Amino acid sequence: MALRASLLLLVATASVAAETLPINGWYPCSINTEATRPPKSSSSSSVLSLKASIGDDGRMWSVLLHPMRTTYIEALAAPKRATTVECATFTLPLCHAGLCTANASMPTIPVFVKRALASTRTTSTKALWFLQGGPGASSVNMESFMVLLYNVLGGAVDVYTMDHRGTGRSHRLTCAAAQIETSGSPTKGQITNSVLATCAQDVNVQLGAASLLRSFSTTSAAMDLSKVIASLGNDNTFVYGVSYGTYLVERLMQLENPSIKGYILDGVVSNSGSQTNQKMVFNDWDKNVDSVAQTFVELCTADAFCSAKFPGSDLKTTMTALYASLDAAPTKTQCASLLSSVQEGLTPSDLLRIVFSTLLQDQSLRPLIPALVYRIQRCNTNDALAVYNFLVQLTSSSSDDSDVLDSTMLYNLVVASELWRTPTESASALASAFKSTLIGSDVSDLAKMYCIASGGKDANCAGVTSKPYRLQYPTDKYFNQPIAIPAGASVLLMGGRLDPQTYYKYGSYQYDSFIGTAKRLVEFNYSAHGVVGNTPVTTKNEAPCGAQILGSFVRADGDLASLDTSCMAFVQPMTFQLASSDVQSLMATTDAYDGIPTQKFTQGITKSGGGSSSGSLGSNTASNTTSSGWKTAAILAFVLVGLLLLVIAYLLYRARVQAQKPPTYNEHIPDA
Numbered sequence: 001m002a003l004r005a006s007l008l009l010l011v012a013t014a015s016v017a018a019e020t021l022p023i024n025g026w027y028p029c030s031i032n033t034e035a036t037r038p039p040k041s042s043s044s045s046s047v048l049s050l051k052a053s054i055g056d057d058g059r060m061w062s063v064l065l066h067p068m069r070t071t072y073i074e075a076l077a078a079p080k081r082a083t084t085v086e087c088a089t090f091t092l093p094l095c096h097a098g099l100c101t102a103n104a105s106m107p108t109i110p111v112f113v114k115r116a117l118a119s120t121r122t123t124s125t126k127a128l129w130f131l132q133g134g135p136g137a138s139s140v141n142m143e144s145f146m147v148l149l150y151n152v153l154g155g156a157v158d159v160y161t162m163d164h165r166g167t168g169r170s171h172r173l174t175c176a177a178a179q180i181e182t183s184g185s186p187t188k189g190q191i192t193n194s195v196l197a198t199c200a201q202d203v204n205v206q207l208g209a210a211s212l213l214r215s216f217s218t219t220s221a222a223m224d225l226s227k228v229i230a231s232l233g234n235d236n237t238f239v240y241g242v243s244y245g246t247y248l249v250e251r252l253m254q255l256e257n258p259s260i261k262g263y264i265l266d267g268v269v270s271n272s273g274s275q276t277n278q279k280m281v282f283n284d285w286d287k288n289v290d291s292v293a294q295t296f297v298e299l300c301t302a303d304a305f306c307s308a309k310f311p312g313s314d315l316k317t318t319m320t321a322l323y324a325s326l327d328a329a330p331t332k333t334q335c336a337s338l339l340s341s342v343q344e345g346l347t348p349s350d351l352l353r354i355v356f357s358t359l360l361q362d363q364s365l366r367p368l369i370p371a372l373v374y375r376i377q378r379c380n381t382n383d384a385l386a387v388y389n390f391l392v393q394l395t396s397s398s399s400d401d402s403d404v405l406d407s408t409m410l411y412n413l414v415v416a417s418e419l420w421r422t423p424t425e426s427a428s429a430l431a432s433a434f435k436s437t438l439i440g441s442d443v444s445d446l447a448k449m450y451c452i453a454s455g456g457k458d459a460n461c462a463g464v465t466s467k468p469y470r471l472q473y474p475t476d477k478y479f480n481q482p483i484a485i486p487a488g489a490s491v492l493l494m495g496g497r498l499d500p501q502t503y504y505k506y507g508s509y510q511y512d513s514f515i516g517t518a519k520r521l522v523e524f525n526y527s528a529h530g531v532v533g534n535t536p537v538t539t540k541n542e543a544p545c546g547a548q549i550l551g552s553f554v555r556a557d558g559d560l561a562s563l564d565t566s567c568m569a570f571v572q573p574m575t576f577q578l579a580s581s582d583v584q585s586l587m588a589t590t591d592a593y594d595g596i597p598t599q600k601f602t603q604g605i606t607k608s609g610g611g612s613s614s615g616s617l618g619s620n621t622a623s624n625t626t627s628s629g630w631k632t633a634a635i636l637a638f639v640l641v642g643l644l645l646l647v648i649a650y651l652l653y654r655a656r657v658q659a660q661k662p663p664t665y666n667e668h669i670p671d672a
Contacts, residue, residue, distance in 0.1 A: 021231045024110070025088020031116065031147060033140045033405075083155060085116045089169065090231070094215045096223040099476065102215070103208040109215075111224050112169035113162045114139065116146055119155035126236040127158040128554055129229070133243030133267075135218075135419075136411030138168030145240075145532065152543050152551040158234070164248070165224055166216040166410035173216055173409040175202035181408075191408040193445060196452045200471040203409055214473040216413055222251040229259050238554050240264040242530050243502055244414075247271060250510070254478045256486040262558030263491040264550055267499055267529050268507035272480050274421070278509035279480060280502065281421040283447075286433055286440035288503040289357050293439035295498065296360060299526075299574055300370055306576035309374050309593060319438060322377050323349035334384035335376045342391065350435065350442065352376075355394065357441040360500050363528040367576045369439075371583075371592035382596045386587040389601040393586050409471070415446065416453035416472045418479060424450050426460035439500075485516030490558040492520055494546055496527025496534060520560045522549060526574040537570040545571050 089110040095102040102108075118125050128149060130142040142161040150159050163170035174181055175191070178198050183189045191199050204210055214220065225248075229237050237260045241249035246265040253263055273279045297316040300306035310318050325332075326348035330340040339348035356372075359365040372390065375383040424447050431444040451461035453471035485491055491514060495507035504523060511521040524546070527534045531546035542548070545567035556562040580590035589595030 019227060019231060021227060022091035023088050024091075025113075026086035026115075027088065029085055029087035029114065031085045031114075031143055033138075033143060083116055083119045083150075085114065087112070087114050089113070090224075090228050092165075092224050092227060095212065096215075096220055099217065099220060099223075100211050100214045102212065105208065109165060109171040110169070111162065111165055111171075111228065112139075113160060113228060114143070114146075115158060115160045116150055117158050121158075124236060125156070125158060125234070126238060126554060127160060127229075127232070127234040128153070129160045129162070129225070129237065129239045131162070131225070131239065131241040131245035131248055132164065132167075133241075133245045134164065134167070134406070134411060135244045135414040136167060136407045136409075137164075137244075138405035139163045140168070140405060148532075148543065148547055149551060149554075152547055153554060157554060162225060162228065163405070164221045164410070166221075166413075167407045168405035170224075172405065173203060173407045173413070175199035175409060177205070178202045191412070193448045193452060196412065196449060196471070197467040197469065199409060200453065200467070201469040203471065204469045210470055213413060213417075213471070214476075216410060217473055217476070218248055218251050218414060218418060219476050219478055222248055222255060225252055226255045226257045229257060233259075235259045236261055236557070238262040238264065238558065240266065240532075240550065242266040242532070244269055246502075246510075247419075250483055251478055253483050253486060253489075253491070254481070258486070258488065260486070261489055262553060263489065264553060265491065265493045265507070265510070266495070266532055266546065266550075267502040268493055268495055268510050269419075269502055270506040270510040270513070272482050272513050273509055274480050278506075278513070280419070280506045282415055282419050282443060283421045283425060283430070285443045285446075286430070286437050289360065289440050289500040290437035291503060292498055292500040293356070293360060293437070296366065296369070297438065300576060303574070303576050306370050309370060315370050315373065316438065318377060319373055322373060323352065326352075326376075333379040334381070335379040335387055338384060338388055338391065339376075342395070353434065353437060353440045354442060356439040357500065358394075360439055361529060363498075363534045364582070366498075366528070367578050368586070368592065370576060371578070374593050385597045385600060386589060386592075386595070389587050389597055389599075392601040412449055412453055413471050413473070416450050418475060420446070420450050423458040424460050427451075429460070482513045482515055485514055485518050490518035490520075490560050492522070492549075492553050492558075492560070492563070494522045494524075494531045494549065496524045496529065496531050498526050499529045501529040518558075518560065520563065522565060522568075524568070524571060526571075535567075536572045537567055538572055539567075539570050542567070542570075 089112050091108050092111050093102065094100075094106055094109050130139070130145050130149075132139050132142050139161040146159040146161060150157065165171060166173040175198065178195075178201075179185060180187060180191060180195050180199055180202075181189050185195075187195055204213070207213065207215070225239075229239075235258070237257075239249055239252060239260055239262075241247075241264070243266075246267060247269040249263050249265060250269075250271040252260070269280045270278055274281070277284075294316075297314070297319070300310075300315040307314065326336050326339065329336060330348055331337050336348055339351050342351055352372075356369050359368050368390075372387065375386055379387075427444040427447040430447050431442065434440045434442040434444065447460070448464070451458065451464040452467070454461070455470055455472075456462075456464035456466045493507050493511050495502065495504045497504045507521060507523070511519060522531075524531050524535050527546070531544075532550055533544055533546070535545040535547075537543075537545050537548075543551070545565075548567045549563065549565055552562075552564040553560075556564075578592050583592045583595065584590050587595070588597040588599045588601060
């Protein structure tokens with residue numbers, strides 16, 4: 001039996017390696033897809049620019065697609081660190097065998113890959129791949145992680161990333177003919193539920209048949225990756241995925257590519273166990289966020305600094321009472337009026353739940369939650385101005401190169417097909433569940449999206465007009481199945497217990513469901529989403545602990561017994577305090593709780609500045625270094641890589657675009 005298994009493995013290896021893929025490349029390119037923005041003043045910057053301003057302790061606000069700005073990058077630019085960065089597109093079949101049958105008009109699609117080769121290469125040089133979350137996000141946010149781990153590993157490893165098919169430069173799925181995603185459209189470029197059916201028709205017509213929607217499935221993307229890895233011929237390959245990227249890596253494991261020696265899952269989306277609620281689905285998003293929120297407020301009570309702000313009470317009790325008072329008297333105070341002005345029909349408590357959910361997902365921003373509760377509860381004139389300034393920053397708009405690389409249509413397609421529990425709950429039931437949370441995001445619109453995408457066949461889709469075009473594909477044989485760890489490979493799972501996007505319990509579920517013993521689960525008590533970036537250490541100039549552990553896993557050839565986790569003893573403790581410069585950027589004062597704002601912010605848009613384009617890992621970033629330490633670089637990759645952060649972005653968009661007005665700030669006369 002062992003001999004037969006060995007022979008089968010050899011045959012599989014030979015058959016995979018024999019396939020040569022057409023390639024357009026490799027071309028010298030920049031490690032950063034988007035240009036670097038120059039700093040902007042806080043009075044005119046958007047929230048994305050302001051979140052990117054660096055605190056005096058070396059921290060950076062999480063921000064979508066902002067290039068790394070650390071002195072560590074300056075070191076990377078030194079000649080001994082410089083290496084060639086290359087880009088290419090591989091030609092892959094639109095339909096992989098067994099999934100669908102392509103039309104003659106579009107038999108193939110391009111798949112974009114970026115890499116940085118090891119500075120010194122040998123026959124045993126390893127390859128490390130980074131896979132983005134979403135679904136629907138391009139690989140842009142993985143670029144900073146390529147640099148981070150390239151240096152953790154001393155430039156001895158080839159690092160790669162890839163645009164998931166349907167995103168970015170890999171045949172982005174879009175409804176171009178309908179022109180819905182243009183800024184001049186009635187929905188300002190957003191694919192809302194009101195236009196989803198039209199976009200679904202556009203995509204179906206592009207592909208030529210509803211059966212071809214399966215060509216953009218998770219399995220199709222995993223097959224792309226497996227074939228590209230095989231074509232590159234490196235039998236010492238490791239693959240890292242974060243958030244939805246873990247779901248993609250799990251599907252890749254089911255393909256059993258013998259070139260892959262190790263799999264790393266960070267912020268786990270569990271693949272199986274729907275019958276026991278152990279498979280992660282988006283229906284439970286608000287419940288999961290609330291579970292993390294309950295832990296967060298308990299930590300505030302146990303923290304001397306945070307608990308002192310709520311004498312005679314605690315954060316949870318104060319929040320609950322605040323929600324009730326704001327909704328009961330939405331014009332009684334300046335703060336209540338301010339919150340009520342953001343969107344007609346959105347109660348102040350619901351707005352705060354959504355805002356707090358966004359903050360909770362960010363390890364640097366989450367200490368603002370108790371500060372905002374403190375100010376809104378008291379709400380004197382200074383408090384109202386501080387809250388107004390914060391909301392101006394939060395609701396300002398911004399754009400960057402990556403906006404056109406992400407795909408809302410791919411997001412909707414994969415969610416409706418693989419990441420939504422069926423039969424679905426009603427939108428009203430999910431809305432009620434949201435209102436019962438301490439902190440939540442309101443995913444009730446996703447139930448409506450599912451009903452439109454699936455044709456409204458579920459009982460709880462009553463009232464949704466059925467359309468002839470679907471945005472849903474049938475699942476395949478890999479869906480919802482326990483995964484056997486491939487022979488000769490191992491898997492490392494990592495997660496944070498304060499991660500509201502991929503709740504830590506799903507990492508445990510996936511660990512338990514893996515068939516095999518070559519597995520290890522590492523958890524961090526206070527990390528938010530993405531432990532490779534959100535586990536800063538107290539030792540100076542050291543990489544985040546999650547990054548160190550990932551590097552150790554690769555160095556040890558995936559040998560879990562040799563995994564070095566000693567850095568866990570030096571992870572920075574939980575804190576509820578904010579850097580004064582961070583608070584200044586968001587509130588125009590240095591004290592989040594009692595400071596007096598020195599100005600009233602106005603809304604503005606940050607425009608990106610110029611940047612060079614070269615084929616060097618370091619040369620494009622050397623002149624853009626304004627901070628120190630590893631934390632800044634690492635956090636960047638996790639802002640919208642989260643499994644549902646696209647939903648949060650949409651909810652915030654809805655809160656400002658549908659109303660078409662900013663929050664209003666007026667001198668207020670309290671009700672009698």
